[in-house]
Amino acid sequence: GVCVGVGVTGLRYLGLELDGRWNFRAHFEKLGPRLMATAGSLSRLLPNVGGPDQVARRLYMGVVRSMALYGAPVWCHALTRENVAALRRPQRAIAVRAIRGYRTVSFEAACLLAGAPPWDLEAEALAADYRWRSDLRSRGEGRPGEGVVRARRLQSRRSVLEAWSRRLADPSAGLRTVEAVRPVLADWVGRDRGCLTFRLTQMLTGHGCFGRYLHKIAGREPTAQCHHCADRDEEDTAEHTLARCSGFDEQRAALVAVIGEDLSLPRVVATMLGSDASWKAMLDFCESTISQKEAAERERESSSLSAPIRR
Numbered sequence: 001g002v003c004v005g006v007g008v009t010g011l012r013y014l015g016l017e018l019d020g021r022w023n024f025r026a027h028f029e030k031l032g033p034r035l036m037a038t039a040g041s042l043s044r045l046l047p048n049v050g051g052p053d054q055v056a057r058r059l060y061m062g063v064v065r066s067m068a069l070y071g072a073p074v075w076c077h078a079l080t081r082e083n084v085a086a087l088r089r090p091q092r093a094i095a096v097r098a099i100r101g102y103r104t105v106s107f108e109a110a111c112l113l114a115g116a117p118p119w120d121l122e123a124e125a126l127a128a129d130y131r132w133r134s135d136l137r138s139r140g141e142g143r144p145g146e147g148v149v150r151a152r153r154l155q156s157r158r159s160v161l162e163a164w165s166r167r168l169a170d171p172s173a174g175l176r177t178v179e180a181v182r183p184v185l186a187d188w189v190g191r192d193r194g195c196l197t198f199r200l201t202q203m204l205t206g207h208g209c210f211g212r213y214l215h216k217i218a219g220r221e222p223t224a225q226c227h228h229c230a231d232r233d234e235e236d237t238a239e240h241t242l243a244r245c246s247g248f249d250e251q252r253a254a255l256v257a258v259i260g261e262d263l264s265l266p267r268v269v270a271t272m273l274g275s276d277a278s279w280k281a282m283l284d285f286c287e288s289t290i291s292q293k294e295a296a297e298r299e300r301e302s303s304s305l306s307a308p309i310r311r
Helices: 025-043 054-069 072-078 081-098 107-115 119-138 146-168 176-189 197-207 211-216 238-243 247-257 265-272 276-302
Strands: 003-007 010-013 018-021
Touching: 018 025, 025 054, 025 072, 054 081, 054 119, 072 119, 081 107, 081 119, 107 176, 107 197, 119 146, 146 176, 146 211, 176 197, 176 265, 197 238, 197 276, 238 247, 238 265, 238 276, 247 265, 247 276, 265 276
Parallel strands: none
Antiparallel strands: 003 010, 010 018
């Protein structure tokens, strides 16, 4: 049967909220909270440390995506700024959990690391595919063959990635992560190797156990200084930890032996995608260095002499 709900200003038909103006404002006003509730429920199953693996996290992210994109060919024309925002909030929430990231990670960085194109771009691709099939039927060409459908899907995927890459050329946040991953976007999204851990994600986003983050964003350190190297005037950042901090020279030497001397993040990411050994070397570096930084942070927090902000 067909479920139709009639309201004062519109009606509900097959799960879509329709109104006389076809702007789908009511649809997105109801969809947004529903997506956030689902993302929140699933997020409780996805701890940053331990929990489901990368495959399961992508599956959970796909559940919310399917809910968000239901009926996309119908409402795609109504993707106003407000309606896009209703899609971005839950996508960011579930993407952050998928990558094991801090809640402060930006939409751009979270979706990029999760390999999840913005849902508004995917909605446009679904609408284009629907029009393509409609055109075939109107010309009497019948159902396309499997090979034709496969080629069309690949073309749509490429179009989405190209549009996403153009958008990432001018990101509103997550610049460091975007600059590292955007040059290898297709390889990153389509990779069949390498998982993200809580500590690797910290290094890739800069949101984690780093003085700058703890001072400027988390408000848990009185300064951004590094506590691990001789030069206490150095600001503790992900870049500093990866490339310069003297407190981690031993770990860095092991990393360089595998991936080479260039420790700029774009080069590191490109090298990680090149081999399992490179990915593991970076993973080991992050696990070792950041676990030490976390232990030192806990000591500072528990010390009776620490600044009140740390406690």
